[in-house]
Amino acid sequence: GIQVEQSPPDLILQEGANSTLRCNFSDSVNNLQWFHQNPWGQLINLFYIPSGTKQNGRLSATTVATERYSLLYISSSQTTDSGVYFCAVVRVLTGGGNKLTFGTGTQLKVEL
């Protein structure tokens, strides 16, 4: 099956710093999503980003589908950004629906 690798696995930032998280995938996909899992385990969808660049506040994401990678940028980080960031690649299932294959995540801790 498709492989999804994320880097770095762990990251510690001082509040206000910027960071870039990377997601590499091994095959073509229909779509790619970025999720944030907060310290209480809740998963929140951040972006749909099959290609190109999107921005939402302090977060932005870029996917280069032809080179099979995506980047998530976090600017001016805050302690509330702490948690695990997952990318998930999307393939359409037989019979409809989407199968998301998740990477192993980047554990981010933002300190004061």
Add this chain to the structure above:
Amino acid sequence: GAGVSQSPSNKVTEKGKDVELRCDPISGHTALYWYRQSLGQGLEFLIYFQGNSAPDKSGLPSDRFSAERTGGSVSTLTIQRTQQEDSAVYLCASSFPGLNEKLFFGSGTQLSVL
């Protein structure tokens, strides 16, 4: 409901016992997914429902795992003869299907098999 609801939030069981995990999706969402997250790992796809049918069961790890959905709404995931390696957080998500569908996840059931 306002969000995807899962119960119980925590379940501790003895090896060999059967467990049932429940997912109540957002009202009107026809697609429902089960995922498993083991400690320190990413999410592993288990099964997908469109309405009451499950066109993709490829992620179920063994025949001890089964799931059903009735009335196009509530789903139950059943694990028979639980093993210690079944310990994980079981997450449910629901959505309106489509290429750009947005999955809404519940808070999960933490299953611990002793």
